[in-house]
Amino acid sequence: MRAAVCHSEIHLTNNQSVSCNITLDNVRFAHNTFSSGGLVFLKLENGNQNIHLQDVTFINNSPLSGRDVLTGYDQSECIFCSNIVNVFINASNFTSQNARSFDVIASNVSLQIYNSTFCDHKVEGNGGVISVSGADLCKLNVFNSSFVNTSASQGGVFDIECAKATLSFQGNIFTNNTAVDGSGGSFYVDSSGSGLNNSEFGKK
Numbered sequence: 001m002r003a004a005v006c007h008s009e010i011h012l013t014n015n016q017s018v019s020c021n022i023t024l025d026n027v028r029f030a031h032n033t034f035s036s037g038g039l040v041f042l043k044l045e046n047g048n049q050n051i052h053l054q055d056v057t058f059i060n061n062s063p064l065s066g067r068d069v070l071t072g073y074d075q076s077e078c079i080f081c082s083n084i085v086n087v088f089i090n091a092s093n094f095t096s097q098n099a100r101s102f103d104v105i106a107s108n109v110s111l112q113i114y115n116s117t118f119c120d121h122k123v124e125g126n127g128g129v130i131s132v133s134g135a136d137l138c139k140l141n142v143f144n145s146s147f148v149n150t151s152a153s154q155g156g157v158f159d160i161e162c163a164k165a166t167l168s169f170q171g172n173i174f175t176n177n178t179a180v181d182g183s184g185g186s187f188y189v190d191s192s193g194s195g196l197n198n199s200e201f202g203k204k
Contacts, residue, residue: 010022010039010040010041010042017046017047018044018046018047018048019047019048019049019050020042020044020047020048020049020050020082021050021052022042022049022050022051022052023051023052023053023054024052024053024054024056025052025054025055025056026054026055026056027055027056027057028056028057028059029056029057029058029059029061029077030057030058030059030060030061031059031060031061032061032062033061033062033063033064034061034062034063034064034077034099035063035064036075037079038075038076038077038078038079038103039058039061039077039078040077040078040079041078041079042079042080042081042082043079043081043082044081044082044083045081045082045083046082046083047082047083047084048082048083048084048085048086049080049082049084049085049086049087049106050086051080051085051086051087051088052088053087053088053089053090053092054090054091054092055090055091055092056089056092056093057092057093057094058077058092058093058094058095058096058101059093059094059095060095061077061096061099062098062099063075063098063099075099075100075123075125076099076100076101076102076103076131077094077096077099077100077101077102078101078102078103079102079103079105080102080103080104080105080106081104081105081106082105082106083106083107083108084106084107084108084109085104085106085108085109085110086109086110087102087104087109087110087111087112088112089111089112089113089114089116090113090114090115090116091114091115091116092116092117093116093117094116094117094118094119094121094129095118095119095120096118096119096120096121096122098121098122098123099121099123100121100123100125100127100128100129100130100131100152101118101121101129101130102129102130102131103127103130103131103133104130104131104132104133104135105132105133105134105135106132106134106135107134107135107136107137108135108136108137108138109132109135109137109138109139109140109162110138110139111130111132111138111139111140111141112140112141112142113141113142113143113145114143114144114145115143115144115145116145116146117145117146117147117148118145118146118147118148118150118157119146119147119148119149119150120148120149120150121149121150121151121152122150122151122152123151123152123153124152124153125152125153126152126153126154126155126159126161126182126188127152127154127155127157127158127159127188128150128151128152128155128156128157128177129147129150129157129158130157130158130159131155131158131159132158132159132160132161132162133159133161133162134161134162135160135161135162135163136162136163136164137162137163137164137165137166138160138162138164138165138166138191139165139166140158140160140165140166140167140168141167141168142168142169142170142172143168143169143170143171143172144170144171144172145172145173146172146173146174146175147172147173147174147175147177147186148173148175148176148177149175149176149177150176150177150178151177151178151179151180152178152179152180153179153180153181153182154179154181154182154183154184154188155179155182155183155184155186155187155188156177156178156179156184156185156186156187157174157177157186157187158184158186158187158188158189159184159187159188160187160188160189160190160191161189161190161191162190162191163191163192164191164192165189165191167187167189174186
């Protein structure tokens with residue numbers, strides 16, 4: 001998908017109790033200009049989402065507003081809103097022009113990232129690469145991935161805000177990531193109950 005001005009390349013909304021399984025395999029989003037709905041917008045208010053991204057590339061997509069940096073939770077390339085959201089990412093590459101890769105809003109979130117790279121994300125809001133908010137439970141597993149030159153007001157890479165969070169990092173590289181106005185150059189977690197397991201960081 002290339003050189004498009006769009007509200008969303010993929011747009012799905014439903015307020016019923018339904019389940020949705022979406023797989024993107026060997027898909028490339030390049031040089032798109034997107035609005036506040038992002039490039040992929042999935043909103044199932046009372047449902048479940050299972051999202052699998054395999055060998056996916058997002059490169060040089062930019063916001064329609066033309067601002068140098070973005071603020072707000074709706075200015076992301078991928079937006080997932082539901083009761084339960086499960087996201088699996090493998091062997092994928094994300095290079096941004098001033099946008100966040102993922103914004104996840106759900107009661108329960110499972111996010112697994114393997115063998116992927118994220119570069120040059122820059123936002124004024126929280127979470128330079130990934131923002132998770134409004135969640136009762138968040139499980140985040142990140143393995144053998146790299147995060148380079150990202151920045152945000154808080155949480156240069158990850159911003160996690162939920163009641164309980166379980167985080168597992170291993171074999172990753174974090175380089176030149178910045179929280180401009182707050183805490184968490186690589187990640188910020190606002191949770192009353194959280195645990196960090198299998199932590200093995202590369203360069204910070």
